[in-house]
Amino acid sequence: MKTVTLTIPDTLEMDNNEIAMLVAAQLYEQGKLTLGQAAEVAGLTKRTFAELLGKYNVSIFNYPASDLLSDVANA
Structure with a gap:
């Protein structure tokens, strides 16, 4: 896994x-990571x-949504 270092302003009150x-x-939303991969990046369980x-x-x-509609039509 890659490690990335970011420089973020101190005024952004967010922790790591x-x-x-x-x-x-x-x-995950962009489809670049699976749920499991995204959870690992976040340091969390999948759940x-x-x-x-x-x-x-x-x-x-x-x-x-178009895929969902297609799935419903095929069901």
Whole structure:
């Protein structure tokens, strides 16, 4: 796994865990990480990560609505 160092202004009142969660949630939302990978980046279990996604306005269902409609039509 890669390690990234970020320089963030002191005025941004977020700790390292919050920043890791924010990055992991965005990468998960973009489909670049699986739920398990994103949870690992955030330093959390899959369950805890999934439960916190809503706080970051990220759906646990990581595929387009058009796919959902197609799945419902095929069911």
